[in-house]
Amino acid sequence: MNLIGRSPGGRIVWFVTRSGWGCSAATEAFVAGRPIDPAAGKRELQVHHTGAIDDDDTPNRWIIADAAAYMRRLEVVRPDLGPLPYSLNGAVAEDGGLLLLEGRGSVTRGAHTAGHNVAGIGFGLLGNFDKDDAAAEAADLVSFTLWWLRRQGLPLDRPNPRGWPVWGHRDTANKSCPGNHLYPLLQTVATAGAHTLEDETMLPLKRGDGSPPREYRRSDVASVQGMLNIAGLVLVPGYSKIITDGLYGEATVAAVTAVLGTDGEDVNGNEYAALVRAVVAAEIKRLANPAAEVSRDDVLAWVADAIANG
Numbered sequence: 001m002n003l004i005g006r007s008p009g010g011r012i013v014w015f016v017t018r019s020g021w022g023c024s025a026a027t028e029a030f031v032a033g034r035p036i037d038p039a040a041g042k043r044e045l046q047v048h049h050t051g052a053i054d055d056d057d058t059p060n061r062w063i064i065a066d067a068a069a070y071m072r073r074l075e076v077v078r079p080d081l082g083p084l085p086y087s088l089n090g091a092v093a094e095d096g097g098l099l100l101l102e103g104r105g106s107v108t109r110g111a112h113t114a115g116h117n118v119a120g121i122g123f124g125l126l127g128n129f130d131k132d133d134a135a136a137e138a139a140d141l142v143s144f145t146l147w148w149l150r151r152q153g154l155p156l157d158r159p160n161p162r163g164w165p166v167w168g169h170r171d172t173a174n175k176s177c178p179g180n181h182l183y184p185l186l187q188t189v190a191t192a193g194a195h196t197l198e199d200e201t202m203l204p205l206k207r208g209d210g211s212p213p214r215e216y217r218r219s220d221v222a223s224v225q226g227m228l229n230i231a232g233l234v235l236v237p238g239y240s241k242i243i244t245d246g247l248y249g250e251a252t253v254a255a256v257t258a259v260l261g262t263d264g265e266d267v268n269g270n271e272y273a274a275l276v277r278a279v280v281a282a283e284i285k286r287l288a289n290p291a292a293e294v295s296r297d298d299v300l301a302w303v304a305d306a307i308a309n310g
């Protein structure tokens, strides 16, 4: 799981590889046997939603573990299309960040859009955007993805029949996909502002950030708060969830202390990376064995390892 950039809307974007979400050896063998198409021939970004919703009160927002579990479902759910029909999948994260999840890959032939599997990249967003939840965030992720794939040398330069920069499945099939709330937003997709994080100093954050006179990085504080809640609820006995309001105040100080064991007054880059890795490791471990206890010592070991290894 890597931090790969920031979307035009200012959201942090993560990339989860097939091994990161737990792809099976059988699927890897299937993908390896699929035809490879020329990158220069990839001219259409074909946007889909996968249909099934996340089972809570935010149907189109996912925690990493549930998104990973859904990817494993995509290995088997459509035997007629084969494992992982999409080239790439995406999800809006519960904490407001965005996830890209590796599917078959950008030049490996997918099975997503009849008649457009050679010229198109199939981008499957987790959720059902006929429901009114997270469509703006999903469109922001589509914008980032268009920028990110073009940066890798895929032209993706052919507009849809309406002249929009990306396609929706309903452009070529009698379907509502990618959903009534997301489809109209595809005309607003634009790559300006997307960037890697090499050219910005994301952290450190410290007490007071997010409030006047230090409003900057409010979204970063919110992202940290979201991760603290994910890690805290799993790992810290008696942890109570904090509000992800982007304000680094007393509650956030206490949560940082509870989860990371530091004084909580600030979060530097290494601690941030450590928090991310601890969250992912905890979620994957929990997913692999829902009954397993993840101890605080496990997390501190991952934190130490993450700091040592960058």
Ligand SMILES: [Zn+2]
Pocket (backbone or CB within 6 Å): 047, 048, 049, 169, 175, 177, 178
């Ligand atoms: Zn579709």
